[in-house]
Amino acid sequence: MVEGEILVVEDLRKYFKTAQGVVRAVDGISFSIKEGETFGLVGESGSGKSTTAFTIMGVYEPTGGRIFFKGKPLIGGVKKRPLSLKKDMQMVFQDPGSSLNPRKSIREIIELPLKVHKLYRGKERKRAEELLRMVGLPVEFLDRYPRAIGGGEKQLVAIARALATEPSFIALDEPTSALDVSMQAKIINTLLRIQEELNLSYLFITHNLSLMRNVASRVGIMYLGKLLEVAPASEFFHKPLHPYTKMLLSSVPVITEEEEKLKPKKIVSRGEIPSPVNVPPGCTFHPRCPECMEVCSKKEPVMIEIEPGHTVKCHLFNS
Numbered sequence: 001m002v003e004g005e006i007l008v009v010e011d012l013r014k015y016f017k018t019a020q021g022v023v024r025a026v027d028g029i030s031f032s033i034k035e036g037e038t039f040g041l042v043g044e045s046g047s048g049k050s051t052t053a054f055t056i057m058g059v060y061e062p063t064g065g066r067i068f069f070k071g072k073p074l075i076g077g078v079k080k081r082p083l084s085l086k087k088d089m090q091m092v093f094q095d096p097g098s099s100l101n102p103r104k105s106i107r108e109i110i111e112l113p114l115k116v117h118k119l120y121r122g123k124e125r126k127r128a129e130e131l132l133r134m135v136g137l138p139v140e141f142l143d144r145y146p147r148a149i150g151g152g153e154k155q156l157v158a159i160a161r162a163l164a165t166e167p168s169f170i171a172l173d174e175p176t177s178a179l180d181v182s183m184q185a186k187i188i189n190t191l192l193r194i195q196e197e198l199n200l201s202y203l204f205i206t207h208n209l210s211l212m213r214n215v216a217s218r219v220g221i222m223y224l225g226k227l228l229e230v231a232p233a234s235e236f237f238h239k240p241l242h243p244y245t246k247m248l249l250s251s252v253p254v255i256t257e258e259e260e261k262l263k264p265k266k267i268v269s270r271g272e273i274p275s276p277v278n279v280p281p282g283c284t285f286h287p288r289c290p291e292c293m294e295v296c297s298k299k300e301p302v303m304i305e306i307e308p309g310h311t312v313k314c315h316l317f318n319s
Contacts, residue, residue: 006169006201007033007056012065014048014055021277025051027225028065030303033169038195038202040216040233042209042248046276047222049205050094053171056203057091069169087117090162094174096154100146106132106157107142113164131160135190152183156190163194171203176211188215209248213237218309221245224276224284227303231310241312243289283315291316 014026026048033039041049054060056067058078067074069089074081093099100109110128114120120127129139135156146154155175162170172191176184192215195202204215212219212233220230221244229242240246273288274280280287286296295315303313 002032004034005032006035006070007203008066008068009052009056010066010068012052012055012067013063014051014060015063018277023276024225024279025276026055027279029222029225029227030065031220031227031230033201033203034217035168035201036195036199037217038204038215040204040206040212040219041222042206042212042219043222044207044248044273046224046273048225049207049222050173052222053091053173053203053205057089057171058086083117087165088167089169089171090165090167091171091173092155092158092162092175094177096151096158097146099158100154100161102146104145105142106144106146106149109146109157110142110161110164113161117165119165127164128160131163132157134163134194135160136186150183152179152187155179155183155187159187159190159194163198166198167200169201169203171205173205174207175204177206177208184211191215221248224274224279226284226313228285228314229312235307235310239310241306241310241317242285242314243291243316244285283313 009032010030011028012026012030013024013028016023016025029052031039041052043049051060055062058074058076058081061077069085074085078086107125107128110131111124114124114127125142128142132139132141137153137156137160141149141153141157146157149157176187179187188211191202194200206212216233218230218232219236221228221242223244229240229245237249240249274284280297282298283289283296283301286292289296293315301313301315301318303311304317305311306317
């Protein structure tokens, strides 16, 4: 591990056996996250980004590869991990409506991790009040139930619950996708403020590229279980390299003419996303790529570094 890295993922794989065949949801990806940074993992539905987060967090046991957290290897799924590790790694799920127990009050939901990890004994309510204030909710919410508050407020409760154990790393799985624009902004501003105050590291999963422009320090693009490009956020939006990255960026809606000029030339992909059970040989994107060459359908490209911190997996750069 390089000094300052909190999480390192090496050749991570997660396969699922189905009646139709083996789904290679995550297929040999490698990346790292530095202390205090936000690493954004972006891709279309079915790209494997959420499965990556679930595997890192231990919800799924990896099929192969290695994961290191603070220099120590993470072994197996969550049942095999020590309580101290679970305390230090937390997750906020996409749908707070299903991740919050409807039969528990907000106070009970936030106090549960405190009791599990034996934190703030005898002062659980006071700590729960502090956590609600931290995420911008009134303390009166403690006696309410999830059904009595809105979707954005539920997500803020989920964030407060994740913060209860004082973690250093949080995986955020599409935390704003089900919310309106104003509530999205509130959630993002809250996450960024808390990150700065507590020096948290985030793995931010999303399909929204516009969001990454304002949130992420670095961005990785996934497609059919593969990581195709990783770059600092500024380079990612101004100097995209992979044809798939350019395709996604060219389709991002903008408001001003200045923003339109910054977008890559419009790229129209061919065909549909292949089935994850029947992944194309060679480069997985080649059936849809407008710059496809003969080698693309025969040989998988390797990830190479074009500039410091900017890597791409494409035969256009492998020659």
